[in-house]
Amino acid sequence: MKSNNLNRVSKTSLSEKQSVRTTFKISENCINAIDWLLKTNNLKPKELFDIICSNNDLVNLAAESAEKDNKNNSVKHTRKTFVISKRVLSLLNKKSKDDKGKLIIQRDLIVEKLVLLFKALLEKHTEEEKKKEEKAQSIISDFWTKAEEIEKQLKNLLDDDNPILERFGLVIVLVMNLVSAIESKLNNDVPIDPDDFSQSG
Numbered sequence: 001m002k003s004n005n006l007n008r009v010s011k012t013s014l015s016e017k018q019s020v021r022t023t024f025k026i027s028e029n030c031i032n033a034i035d036w037l038l039k040t041n042n043l044k045p046k047e048l049f050d051i052i053c054s055n056n057d058l059v060n061l062a063a064e065s066a067e068k069d070n071k072n073n074s075v076k077h078t079r080k081t082f083v084i085s086k087r088v089l090s091l092l093n094k095k096s097k098d099d100k101g102k103l104i105i106q107r108d109l110i111v112e113k114l115v116l117l118f119k120a121l122l123e124k125h126t127e128e129e130k131k132k133e134e135k136a137q138s139i140i141s142d143f144w145t146k147a148e149e150i151e152k153q154l155k156n157l158l159d160d161d162n163p164i165l166e167r168f169g170l171v172i173v174l175v176m177n178l179v180s181a182i183e184s185k186l187n188n189d190v191p192i193d194p195d196d197f198s199q200s201g
Contacts, residue, residue: 062114137182
């Protein structure tokens, strides 16, 4: 009996993951936001919609916003076809109807609000992360300056070929590379590789 139940659940899950082609009528602003999200995060449309629609609070917020703005058709909309999962399509269709199956919100407007809300949240998170990383860079730069002062003290204390000096010199190089890597992340969006201690840009 348990095996049958597991098989049933597994089949349902696989069915929901199946790809379907669907067309949304959305604004140019929304299309640009989708393109930006796909490019920035190296995602396919199906993956993007899976991620966006996995957050129930965000979906509910988008539906509420769409319901308030349901009759606003002043913005020009374009038909755009995407490959998404059956689960996402089912969720969006369900959100657009009431308990009796009557259409209460335009499905495409929910998509519009959902994409723009997600992009705004992602941009906010990125901005907050950038501020923290700028502060981290400042802290590490201060440490680098102090480390160089300590190196001068060690050079006055120890012989040039002392292994302590050599090892401490490596520490300074690692810190210097990290500062440069953070700078490249902040200025050019180059990801910091946690395993590449030689990365400096």
